[in-house]
Amino acid sequence: MDRSHVTHPKVAIVGGSAAGLFTAYLLARAGRQAHVFEGQDRFDAASRSLIVTHQMREVLGGLGEKAVVNEIRRFELFTDGRVAKIELRRPDLIIERNLLIRELAMAAQAAGASIKFGQKFLSLDENNQTLTLTMERGNSGNADGAQYRTVIGADGAVSRVAKAAGMPKPPTVPLVQAIVDLPAGMAPDTVRVWFIPEDTPYFYWLIPHSSTQGVVGLIGEDGAATKAVLESFLEKHHLKPLGYQGARIPIYTGWTPVRRQLSGGDVYLVGDAAGHVKVSTVGGIVTGFRGALGVVDAILNGGSSSKLHALRRELDTHLLVRKLIHGFTQTHYSHLVDLLNARVRKDLEAHTRDDPRGILWRLCVHQPRFLLVGIRALLSGASFPDHRRPEELPANRAV
Numbered sequence: 303m304d305r306s307h308v309t310h311p312k313v314a315i316v317g318g319s320a321a322g323l324f325t326a327y328l329l330a331r332a333g334r335q336a337h338v339f340e341g342q343d344r345f346d347a348a349s350r351s352l353i354v355t356h357q358m359r360e361v362l363g364g365l366g367e368k369a370v371v372n373e374i375r376r377f378e379l380f381t382d383g384r385v386a387k388i389e390l391r392r393p394d395l396i397i398e399r400n401l402l403i404r405e406l407a408m409a410a411q412a413a414g415a416s417i418k419f420g421q422k423f424l425s426l427d428e429n430n431q432t433l434t435l436t437m438e439r440g441n442s443g444n445a446d447g448a449q450y451r452t453v454i455g456a457d458g459a460v461s462r463v464a465k466a467a468g469m470p471k472p473p474t475v476p477l478v479q480a481i482v483d484l485p486a487g488m489a490p491d492t493v494r495v496w497f498i499p500e501d502t503p504y505f506y507w508l509i510p511h512s513s514t515q516g517v518v519g520l521i522g523e524d525g526a527a528t529k530a531v532l533e534s535f536l537e538k539h540h541l542k543p544l545g546y547q548g549a550r551i552p553i554y555t556g557w558t559p560v561r562r563q564l565s566g567g568d569v570y571l572v573g574d575a576a577g578h579v580k581v582s583t584v585g586g587i588v589t590g591f592r593g594a595l596g597v598v599d600a601i602l603n604g605g606s607s608s609k610l611h612a613l614r615r616e617l618d619t620h621l622l623v624r625k626l627i628h629g630f631t632q633t634h635y636s637h638l639v640d641l642l643n644a645r646v647r648k649d650l651e652a653h654t655r656d657d658p659r660g661i662l663w664r665l666c667v668h669q670p671r672f673l674l675v676g677i678r679a680l681l682s683g684a685s686f687p688d689h690r691r692p693e694e695l696p697a698n699r700a701v
């Protein structure tokens with residue numbers, strides 16, 4: 303049947319960053335009218351170095367190459383005077399966020415999507431079987447209304463769309479990183495990770511984004527305290543901060559449905575707005591893109607997507623890993639680094655963080671004491687808090 307005359311309802315995407323622009327690109331490529339509303343007056347020019355697995359290349363299908371500024375072939379894990387080295391069979395990628403955003407925007411526009419800047423989403427109303435979005439133009443105080451049947455919130459960790467649609471907001475933690483010159487002798491294809499549980503239940507990292515510079519950072523629980531802890535770490539390691547990057551990032555504490563059906567239409571969430579961040583390593587770029595693929599699949603195919611089920615399984619596995627290690631003491635980490643025998647290292651080298659189930663399963667088979675260390679920590683130490691309020695716990699577990 304010739305369907306060229308069929309017009310599909312247009313879709314509004316609030317937020318023109320990584321997840322929103324990729325969503326717009328996918329929708330436009332599938333022939334849908336995709337309208338992006340970005341609150342800022344122009345692309346976010348703030349530089350931010352991000353590390354992602356090579357899976358980004360598969361997920362983006364060739365997009366994003368212009369944003370790759372370095373490749374990582376090795377991880378060095380430090381704890382309590384010990385060090386373990388892990389060679390990666392396929393390199394991790396260091397990407398520059400603002401280059402990525404520009405490339406995605408160009409691809410979305412080339413596919414037919416429109417991007418409007420200086421359009422800050424204020425509220426959502428339901429009337430006459432449609433959703434009316436009210437947008438403030440710049441900071442003028444003037445507001446415009448626009449009608450849609452489908453609205454996608456890609457407006458980040460503190461999503462106003464999620465709030466307006468009555469969808470749960472993920473809890474957030476502060477992430478701070480400092481730009482530094484690489485220490486003498488450090489190879490630019492190596493990432494260093496330090497486990498110092500008395501400073502953070504997560505870890506410190508030093509990620510080179512060029513042959514001479516990199517970012518040192520950590521995730522904390524309180525913004526001001528996190529920066530102070532980072533400053534003291536930098537001092538201890540004789541690293542001079544040349545600038546700081548930071549923001550609050552959501553942490554995944556359990557799956558919540560990404561779609562809410564309202565009488566005026568459907569509201570979906572993608573990226574940080576949906577809390578699609580791997581909570582073991584706190585990376586949100588690849589999982590944000592996968593959420594976008596799943597949401598677009600659901601929109602095109604009438605409401606559900608196996609891609610969202612797969613993403614949920616992966617995020618749940620990262621949550622399990624985080625629960626196992628969140629209460630780790632220095633002794634647990636020392637034990638863990640000692641346990642990195644040759645067989646286990648091979649598993650870590652071959653499997654990316656985007657396949658946590660594969661890693662977890664093989665680790666347990668090849669070094670069962672890993673599991674024991676994790677379970678002991680879980681039983682004896684501080685557990686990973688479920689930050690959700692009771693009313694936010696999903697009664698409805700559908701996609």
Ligand SMILES: Cc1cc2nc3c(=O)[nH]c(=O)nc-3n(C[C@H](O)[C@H](O)[C@H](O)COP(=O)(O)OP(=O)(O)OC[C@H]3O[C@@H](n4cnc5c(N)ncnc54)[C@H](O)[C@@H]3O)c2cc1C
Pocket residue numbers: 316317318319320321322339340341342346350351352353354421422423424456457458459462477478479547548549550551572573574575579584585586587588590
């Ligand atoms: C310092 C730092 C380092 C990080 N490092 C890594 C890393 O190494 N690897 C990794 O995978 N992840 C990393 N992350 C996480 C990653 O950056 C995020 O998960 C990802 O950028 C989220 O993209 P997003 O498009 O969902 O949201 P955002 O990038 O937050 O974009 C939201 C967009 O919505 C717009 N917006 C907000 N409110 C409104 C409104 N009311 N109306 C209209 N527009 C609005 C904003 O202006 C913005 O453009 C890091 C995060 C930080 C802060």
